[in-house]
Amino acid sequence: MSQTGRFVVLEGGEGVGKSTHALLLTEWFTSLGLSFTCAREPGGTRLGEAVREVLLHHRDLDIPAESELLLMLAARAAFVRDVVRPALERGEIMLADRFEYSTFVYQGIGRGLGLERARELNAFATGGVRPDLVVVLDLSPERAAARRVGRREDRIEGEGQAFLARIHEGYRTVAARDDHAVLVDADGTPEEVQTRIRQILKDRLPEPFGSTEG
Numbered sequence: 001m002s003q004t005g006r007f008v009v010l011e012g013g014e015g016v017g018k019s020t021h022a023l024l025l026t027e028w029f030t031s032l033g034l035s036f037t038c039a040r041e042p043g044g045t046r047l048g049e050a051v052r053e054v055l056l057h058h059r060d061l062d063i064p065a066e067s068e069l070l071l072m073l074a075a076r077a078a079f080v081r082d083v084v085r086p087a088l089e090r091g092e093i094m095l096a097d098r099f100e101y102s103t104f105v106y107q108g109i110g111r112g113l114g115l116e117r118a119r120e121l122n123a124f125a126t127g128g129v130r131p132d133l134v135v136v137l138d139l140s141p142e143r144a145a146a147r148r149v150g151r152r153e154d155r156i157e158g159e160g161q162a163f164l165a166r167i168h169e170g171y172r173t174v175a176a177r178d179d180h181a182v183l184v185d186a187d188g189t190p191e192e193v194q195t196r197i198r199q200i201l202k203d204r205l206p207e208p209f210g211s212t213e214g
C-alpha cells in the first residue's frame with residue numbers, strides 16, 4: 001500500500017502532554033501499519049539537538065530574544081531539509097513534537113518580537129513547508145504546572161506564570177486563525193485525550209486515517 005506524505009504537528013505550552021501523545025500516536029501508526037518519522041523540535045538533527053542544549057539547558061546564558069528566535073530557526077532549517085522533506089518524499093507521516101507555532105507563540109507573542117516578523121523569518125527557514133495539521137493541546141497553565149511537578153525546569157519554563165499565561169493565550173489566538181489547526185481539550189486522562197486526537201486525525205486527514213478502525 002502506498003501512502004501519501006502527511007505532516008502532523010503537536011503543539012501547546014509546557015507540560016500539556018505533547019511528548020506523551022507523540023508516543024501514543026506512533027503506537028497507533030504502528031498498529032495501523034503506517035510508516036512514520038517522529039522527532040522533536042528544537043532537535044531532530046545533530047545541529048538541532050546542539051541548539052536545543054544551548055537554548056534550554058544553559059541557564060547561565062543571557063540570550064536576547066532576537067537570538068533565541070534566530071537559533072530556533074537555524075535549527076528548523078536543518079530539520080526541514082534533513083528530516084521533514086525526506087520523510088514526506090518517502091510518503092511517510094511526519095510527526096513533530098513542536099514546529100512553527102512554537103516560534104509564533106513563544107518568540108513572536110511571548111517574547112514580544114511580533115507575530116508577523118516570526119512568520120516571515122520562519123517562512124525563510126522552512127522554504128514554505130507547512131504542516132497539514134497542527135494539533136494544539138489546550139490546558140490551563142495551572143493544570144500544566146501540576147503535571148510538571150518534580151521535573152527540572154528548563155530556561156524557558158523558568159520564565160514564570162505571566163509568561164506561561166501569554167503562551168497559553170497565544171496558542172489559542174494563532175490556532176483560531178488557521179484552517180490547518182485544531183484546538184484539543186488536553187484535560188482528562190492520557191487515554192481520553194489520545195482518543196480525541198485520533199478522532200481529529202481521522203476527521204481531518206481521511207487519507208490515511210479516515211478509513212481505519214480503532
Ligand SMILES: Nc1ncnc2c1ncn2[C@@H]1O[C@H](COP(=O)(O)OP(=O)(O)OP(=O)(O)O)[C@@H](O)[C@H]1O
Pocket residue numbers: 012013014015016017018019020021147148186187188189190191193
Ligand atoms: N492527560 C494527562 N493527565 C495527567 N498527566 C499527564 C497527561 N498527559 C501527560 N501527563 C503527564 O504530564 C507530564 C507532562 O507531559 P509531557 O511531557 O508529555 O508534556 P510536554 O507537552 O511534552 O511537555 P514539555 O513542554 O515539557 O516537553 C508528564 O509527566 C506526563 O506523564
Ligand SMILES: [Mg+2]
Pocket residue numbers: 018019020097
Ligand atoms: Mg515534551
